[in-house]
Amino acid sequence: MGDVVQKPARPARGDGAAAGATGAGGPALDPSSPLPLYQQIVAVLTSRIAAGEWEVGARMPGEHDLSEEFGVSRITAKRALDELAGAGLVTRERGRGTRLLAPTSAPPMQSSIEGWLDQMAHMQRTTEVRLLDFGPAAAPPSVTGALGVAPGARLLRTVRVRSLDGAPLSHLTAWLPEPVAEGITAADLEAVPLLKLIERAGVRVNAARQTVSATLAAPDVAQALTLYAGAPLLEVRRVVSDAEGRAVQYLRALYHPDRYQMAMTMTRIEGDGGMQWSPAPALPGHAGGEE
Amino acid sequence: MGDVVQKPARPARGDGAAAGATGAGGPALDPSSPLPLYQQIVAVLTSRIAAGEWEVGARMPGEHDLSEEFGVSRITAKRALDELAGAGLVTRERGRGTRLLAPTSAPPMQSSIEGWLDQMAHMQRTTEVRLLDFGPAAAPPSVTGALGVAPGARLLRTVRVRSLDGAPLSHLTAWLPEPVAEGITAADLEAVPLLKLIERAGVRVNAARQTVSATLAAPDVAQALTLYAGAPLLEVRRVVSDAEGRAVQYLRALYHPDRYQMAMTMTRIEGDGGMQWSPAPALPGHAGGEE
Numbered sequence: 001m002g003d004v005v006q007k008p009a010r011p012a013r014g015d016g017a018a019a020g021a022t023g024a025g026g027p028a029l030d031p032s033s034p035l036p037l038y039q040q041i042v043a044v045l046t047s048r049i050a051a052g053e054w055e056v057g058a059r060m061p062g063e064h065d066l067s068e069e070f071g072v073s074r075i076t077a078k079r080a081l082d083e084l085a086g087a088g089l090v091t092r093e094r095g096r097g098t099r100l101l102a103p104t105s106a107p108p109m110q111s112s113i114e115g116w117l118d119q120m121a122h123m124q125r126t127t128e129v130r131l132l133d134f135g136p137a138a139a140p141p142s143v144t145g146a147l148g149v150a151p152g153a154r155l156l157r158t159v160r161v162r163s164l165d166g167a168p169l170s171h172l173t174a175w176l177p178e179p180v181a182e183g184i185t186a187a188d189l190e191a192v193p194l195l196k197l198i199e200r201a202g203v204r205v206n207a208a209r210q211t212v213s214a215t216l217a218a219p220d221v222a223q224a225l226t227l228y229a230g231a232p233l234l235e236v237r238r239v240v241s242d243a244e245g246r247a248v249q250y251l252r253a254l255y256h257p258d259r260y261q262m263a264m265t266m267t268r269i270e271g272d273g274g275m276q277w278s279p280a281p282a283l284p285g286h287a288g289g290e291e
Numbered sequence: 292m293g294d295v296v297q298k299p300a301r302p303a304r305g306d307g308a309a310a311g312a313t314g315a316g317g318p319a320l321d322p323s324s325p326l327p328l329y330q331q332i333v334a335v336l337t338s339r340i341a342a343g344e345w346e347v348g349a350r351m352p353g354e355h356d357l358s359e360e361f362g363v364s365r366i367t368a369k370r371a372l373d374e375l376a377g378a379g380l381v382t383r384e385r386g387r388g389t390r391l392l393a394p395t396s397a398p399p400m401q402s403s404i405e406g407w408l409d410q411m412a413h414m415q416r417t418t419e420v421r422l423l424d425f426g427p428a429a430a431p432p433s434v435t436g437a438l439g440v441a442p443g444a445r446l447l448r449t450v451r452v453r454s455l456d457g458a459p460l461s462h463l464t465a466w467l468p469e470p471v472a473e474g475i476t477a478a479d480l481e482a483v484p485l486l487k488l489i490e491r492a493g494v495r496v497n498a499a500r501q502t503v504s505a506t507l508a509a510p511d512v513a514q515a516l517t518l519y520a521g522a523p524l525l526e527v528r529r530v531v532s533d534a535e536g537r538a539v540q541y542l543r544a545l546y547h548p549d550r551y552q553m554a555m556t557m558t559r560i561e562g563d564g565g566m567q568w569s570p571a572p573a574l575p576g577h578a579g580g581e582e
Contacts, residue, residue, distance in 0.1 A: 030510045035326070035521030043509035043520065049431070055443060056432060140340070141347065152346065199566060205559045208568065212553040214505035214523040214546075218334035219321045229334065230326030232505040232523045235548075255505075257526075262503040268496045275490060277499065 029070055035230075037072050041080035044070075049089060049100060060090060060098045126165060132224065133159035134186045139250075143175045146239045147247040156181035158189055161224045168225045169259050171233075175250040195240070198249060203242050210238035212262065215254065225256045232257055320361055326521075328363050332371035335361075340380060340391060351381060351389045417456060423515065424450035425477040430541075434466045437530045438538040447472035449480055452515045459516045460550050462524075466541040486531070489540060494533050501529035503553065506545065516547045523548055 029040045045060075054060055061069065066077035081098055084090045092098050137157040144151050156176040161168050174194055176184070184197050192200075199205055212234070219229040227233075234255040242248050255261075266277040320331045336351075345351055352360065357368035372389055375381045383389050428448040435442050447467040453460050465485055467475070475488050483491075490496055503525065510520040518524075525546040533539050546552075557568040 028510065030513060030520040033510070033513070033520035035507070035519070040510050040520045043507055044511070047509045047512070053429075138344075195566075205566065207559065208557045210555050210557070212503060212525065212555065214525040214548045216326070216334055216523045218338045219319065219324070219331050220335070221338070222321060222324070228326070229321040229324035229331050230521065232507045234503065234505040234525075257505045264501050264503065266499045266501070268498065275486075275496065 029072070037070070038076045038079040038083065041066060041070055041072070041077070042083045045080065045084060046089070054100045056100055058100050059096075060100055062097050127169075128163045128166070129190050130161045130163070130224075131158065131186055131190050132161060133157065134189065139175050142237075143250045146250050147175065147177050149177055153177075156184065158194065160189065160194075164259065167256075167259055169256055171221050171224050171254040173252045177248065180248045194249070198240075203248055205240055205248065206243045206245075208238050208240045210236055212236050217254070221254055225254070227256060234260065234262070320363070328361070329367045329370040329374065332357060332361055332363070332368070333374045336371065336375060337380070345391045347391050349391050350387075351391055353388050418460075419454045419457070420481050421452045421454070422449065422477055422481050423452060424448065425480065430466050433528075434541045437541050438466065438468050440468055444468075447475065449485065451480065451485075455550065458547075458550055460547055462512050462515050462545040464543045468539065471539045485540070485542075489531075494539055496531055496539065497534045497536075499529050499531045501527055503527050508545070512545055516545070518547060525551065525553070 029037050033040060035043070048054070063074050063077040063081060066072070066080060067074050070077070081090065081092060084098075085092050089101060090098050091101055135157065136154045138152055139147070139149070139155045139157070141151060143155070144153055147155070149155070155178070158172075158174045158176075160172045160174075162170045162172065172194075176198075180198055180201070180203060183201055184194075188197050195205060215233050215235045217225065217227050217229055217231045217233050221227075221233070222229040222231060225231075225233075234257055236251070236253040236255070238249075238251040238253070239247050240249040240251070268275055268277060270276075320328050324331060326334070339345070354365050354368040354372060357363070357371060358365050361368070372381065372383060375389075376383050380392060381389050382392055426448065427445045429443055430438070430440070430446045430448070432442060434446070435444055438446070440446070446469070449463075449465045449467075451463045451465075453463060463485075467489075471489055471492070471494060474492055475485075479488055486496060506524050506526045508516065508518050508520055508522045508524050512518075512524070513520040513522060516522075516524075525548055527542070527544040527546070529540075529542040529544070530538050531540040531542070559566055559568060561567075
């Protein structure tokens with residue numbers, strides 16, 4: 001497999017050159033990264049595993065190999081391998097070296113277009129909500145703008161963590177404007193999904209617009225989701241509106257990526273400018289773009 | 292605003308207690324995190340900014356305040372503030388202290404159900420593809436399983452980086468089975484989207500199933516996307532199939548979160564088990580679940 005771009009021995013960040021996922025000598029580590037060297041090695045090995053560099057059960061590079069390849073100490077190399085072992089990706093045995101285990105299976109929860117709380121009911125699984133914060137707070141401009149209320153308005157803010165079978169799945173910060181917030185109590189929120197509470201209060205929830213991105217876990221969020229600070233999180237920002245088009249909720253949801261993923265189905269149809277993706281009929285759908 | 296959970300002074304990771312996003316004394320940092328202390332402070336301040344703790348233009352805590360609050364050195368506090376300034380979130384001026392700038396606007400690219408390459412054509416913007424790797428490679432089990440080929444089969448693997456207006460947007464690793472791969476050259480891939488090449492070869496692309504998650508940038512991916520190693524990335528894994536249901540492409544796409552987000556619209560409809568989210572008619576749609 002031919003790398004078409006030459007790998008520099010130790011590239012500076014953002015200098016425009018780039019290395020393939022594999023190759024002799026391995027990609028150089030980034031000394032200016034906030035991520036420690038052993039974590040960078042973990043990231044390299046994880047993507048090599050994903051790229052199929054080793055068969056399941058095959059012997060992988062050991063401490064000595066890694067310290068040579070990346071120019072790091074044995075202690076750093078050992079820490080990287082310990083991390084992979086802790087994540088269940090490899091097994092380390094005296095005399096047998098480091099071996100690749102089968103990749104972990106799909107995460108316990110994949111959302112689709114039907115509410116996933118309903119799916120969980122079908123699966124006889126239990127979710128539990130822990131309320132971390134509840135009360136009026138000054139909303140940031142992104143929230144007041146999206147909800148169409150005055151800048152700096154105090155809104156009801158709720159911060160919850162939802163767990164599935166005892167494992168934290170999502171960290172949910174919701175903002176509710178005045179008429180919608182009225183009558184909702186902390187006790188309600190620990191028993192009933194927020195959207196159901198809004199509907200119970202007579203609001204006709206009609207539509208939602210959301211954006212999906214990725215972020216890093218701040219220490220408090222990491223702790224709530226039993227992750228380390230700096231772990232990657234799937235981030236959803238959603239504005240929910242009623243039948244009259246009024247915004248009735250702003251939600252920022254952060255998902256544990258090992259426990260929750262979004263699943264989508266799309267079909268290819270003839271569009272104005274050629275072939276395009278469209279939501280699958282009778283199935284959840286969203287296109288991530290041409291690629 | 293009432294925290295319903297008491298914040299421990301310095302909580303251990305994953306001990307079940309959790310702190311709200313704001314509060315006196317601030318959340319304790321996580322000494323066992325792979326993320327350095329200054330980056331943890333950046334994460335805390337970023338989420339406080341998102342939570343509206345300061346108005347745009349307001350004075351924020353300085354080095355002295357942060358070193359007191361988090362119990363870190365002035366150097367660590369300064370590095371955190373420098374990082375925020377570098378990201379364009381705050382301005383630091385002698386005598387005026389640290390002040391909050393207006394939040395950055397929406398990212399340059401939001402996907403929707405129409406192919407985003409088409410959108411870009413409408414917007415008169417240009418994308419460019421750089422080919423990092425092209426050639427046969429042993430596919431990992433996740434890929435061979437999804438494509439329905441023999442374990443360990445050698446498939447055509449392409450690694451590309453797509454840029455928008457000169458800024459890298461996505462890192463794309465695609466796997467193609469034998470009949471589909473035939474006739475595709477490296478030169479093709481630098482000029483034409485892969486999906487269009489597949490269709491040009493006579494394959495009737497019919498459907499795709501994808502999962503969306505988050506991951507951290509390995510050093511080589513970080514370099515290609517001009518990010519630091521360990522930055523959060525939006526991760527899409529997609530299996531594309533033809534009219535006969537045969538899998539014709541496996542794609543792993545990693546997106547720069549500041550430059551690309553997914554946008555989705557949903558409507559609330561009466562379903563079997565009550566109210567549910569559904570794709571909006573004539574608009575892209577996907578539900579992230581009940582929450």
